[in-house]
Amino acid sequence: MAEGSNKTYKVPIGPVHVGLKEPITAWLDVDGERIKDATIRPGAIHRGIEFMARDRNPIQIIYLAERICGICSFAHIVAFVRAIEDAAKIEVPARAQYIRTIVLELERIHSHILWAGVACYTFGYDSAFHLGMILREKVMDVLEALTGNRVNYGTGTIGGVRRDITPTVEKVIREMIDLYRNEFSIFYDVVTQDPIAKARMRNVGVLSREDAVTHCALGPTARGSGLRVDLRWSSPYEAYCDMDIKPVVPQDHTGEVYGDVFDRFLVRVLEVYQSIEILEDALAGMPAGELMWEPKLPKLLNYLKQADGTGWSSIEAPRGDDTHAVRLTAGQENITWWKVRAPTYANAVSWPIMFRENDLADSPLIINSIDPCISCMERMVVTDRSSGAEQVVTKADLIERCRDKTRRMMGS
Amino acid sequence: MKPRCADYTDEIMSPEKVLSLLKRKFRKFSDTMELRDYRGGAGTDVGYQTLWVQVEKSKFLDLIDLLRELDFLHFHITSGDDIGEAVQLNYHFSLFRCAGRGKRLGVTVTVDVPKDDLVMPSLWQWIPGIEYSEREIREMFGVDFDGLPNKALIFLPEDWNEDIKPWRRDEAGPKPEDIRELS
Known part of the structure; x- marks a missing residue:
């Protein structure tokens, strides 16, 4: 594909299966290896969960909400039960709020370590990827010890939680904290010291502060562009009300903001340390008391x-602000309507901006950088618009292109 | 209309003041306005607040304009329902998202779009991040957005029969034969 011949090619990536509203196809217009523009088309596996929910009562929907996403399943049910608690004016016991906070932070650690590992894998840093997978096992073990499950914990309910933090579980969490304090530094070193990692991520997939504001970017994607936004800080809920949490932004650590993949990496790595501190605070401050507002289901x-x-x-x-809205009507057992807005729904609007003027080989990194789950990303098709010729490239080829670029940079 | 701004303000207005400002400028709808407090943790302090307001469609842009004077209006999502004579939309926004601990004010603006004129003004030119949501409401409820450049389907498949609006409860909604029960 010759560059500068004024011939653009269209490269679709996806569909990318990433949760409720996040199966996304990206059509990239490329001139040579340069991405000129991008069009995003989600919807490949829109399953109509909100429509299905109209025939279910709030307790049944907890289990539906939990299956929106495999990684942030607890975030989705907390968002959902909080919307129900808002509609029905239910007050959650303080101990339950602390347990929710602990599970939310365990889930954040689990998600961010997985992301950091996969990002390293994408540009060919396999040893960091494998280390990430080993480290992530610990938090999965803790979640299993607490809830009985590694994903879909079945722990949240309307008006409280269904599992207590016993002294045994607390001991396991503290062991995990000690482990991460010592071992997680490898990712911090990747960010701050490895020149190749920096070369692959610096100035790639840039999202300016202004674009992050106008396109309503969320979570680490927005913070990577220097925006001090974090709902745990700007509108504290659950146990975050008792804690002093500050949004993690790159300018506080490196003195400058690029809004690139590197800054988003840095924010997530630092947030793992922040979550560890929140866990310690939550364990130390956890009040005694009830777990549920009303334990009798009927x-x-x-x-x-x-x-x-x-x-x-x-x-x-x-991955950012997860919004749920729900309507209850008196006399009706089932909910009237329910709306879910997963963070990727909002962050994907910024993708075209991040893609523009970047290399095709960087596209997996850019897609990854907003942290969608691309678990089922199957293949991409390269189409020559002028001749209509099609060439199918597999996901493996795409990753190989990305890794080749790293090798070229290393001069081998 | 006020031009598009592209950053958040640090100059916050207290939720009570925002409420009284809205009550003054939109007196007709003051009965629909509500300020909710949210508490959390072991203490009793208010963690944050949300503001709820319902206006007529003809006043919607005036209200949005007023809110946009206060801060960049961060958009979360549009929820909605078919309530018979109208499609009711709830726009969920945030003000003062970047202004300090506990300062964010959630704002829900509810508006009824009558079924004989299912058109809303698009907010896309001021809030580009609203694009997916307006396209979603368009395909799910059949509400058109005046000023939205890209009106292609977003979540429904390419070969979808666009006469079927999945979230409508009237004849425009899916018929029983359009629905595949999984269990």
């Missing part, structure tokens, strides 16, 4: 049937 369902109102909750999920 009684709770009966109360919810009488409730009437609209509830809204936005919480800080690992």
Whole structure:
């Protein structure tokens, strides 16, 4: 594909299967290896979960909400039950709020370590990837010890939580904190010391502060562009009300903001340390008391049937603000409507800006940098628009292109 | 209309003041306005607040203009329902998102779009991040957005019959034969 011949090619990537609203195809217009423009088309696996929910009561929807995403499943149910609690005016016991906070932070650690590992894998830093996978096992073990499951924890419910933090579990969490304090530094070293990692991520996929504001970017994607936004800080909920949390932004650590893949990497790595501190604070400050507002399910369902109102909750999920809104109508057992807005729904609007004027070989890194789950990314098709010729490139080829670029930079 | 601004303000207005400003400028709708407090943790302090307001469609842009005077209006999502004579849309926004601990004010603006004129003004030129949501509401409810440049389907498949609006509860909605029960 010759560059500068005024012939652009269209390269579709995807569909990318990444959760409820996140299966995304990216059509890239390329001139040689340069990406000139991008069009995003989600929807490949829109499953109509909100439509299905109209036939279910709030308790049943918890289990539906939990299956929106495999990684931030707890974030989705906390957002959902908080919206119900807002609509039905339910107060959650303080101990339950602390346990929710602990699980949310465990989930954030799990998500960010996975992301950091996969980002390293994408540009060919396999040893860091494997180390990431080993490290992530610990937090998965802790989640299993606490909830019985490694994903879909079944732990949150309306008005509280269903599992307590026992002294045994607390001991396991503290062991994990000690482990991460000592071992997680490899990722910090990748960010600050490895010249190749820096060369691959610096000035790649830039999202300016202004574009991040106008395109409503969220979470680490927005913070990577220097925006001090974090719902745990700007509108504290659950146990975050008792903690002094500051949004992690690159300018506080490196003195400058590029808004590139590197800055988004840096923000996530530093947020793992922040989550460790939040876990310690939450364990230290956890009050005694009830776990649920109403432990008897039939009684709770009966109360919810009488409730009437609209509830809204936005919480800080690992990838950014996760918003759920729900409507309850008095006399109806099922909810009237439910709206879910996963963070990638908002962050994907910024993708075309990040792609422009970058190399095709950097596209996997850029897609990864907003942290969608590209678990089912299958293949891409390279189309020569002038002749109509098509060439199918597999995901493996794409990754290989990305890794080749690293090798070229290393001169081998 | 006020031109597009592209950064957040540090000059916040207290939620009570925003509420009284709205009550003054939109007196007709003051009954629909509500300020909700949210508490968390072991203490009793208010963590943050949200503001709820419902206006007529003809006043919607005036209200948005007023909110945009205060800060860049961060957009979360549009939710909605088919309520019979109209499609009711709830725009969920945030003000003062970047202004300090506990300063964010969530704002929900509810507006009924009558079914004989299913058109809303698009906010895309001021808030480009709203694009996906306006396209979603367009394909799911059949509400058109005046001023939205790209009106292609977003979540529904390319071969979708666009006469079917999945979230409508009237004859425009899916018929039983359009729905495949999985269990």
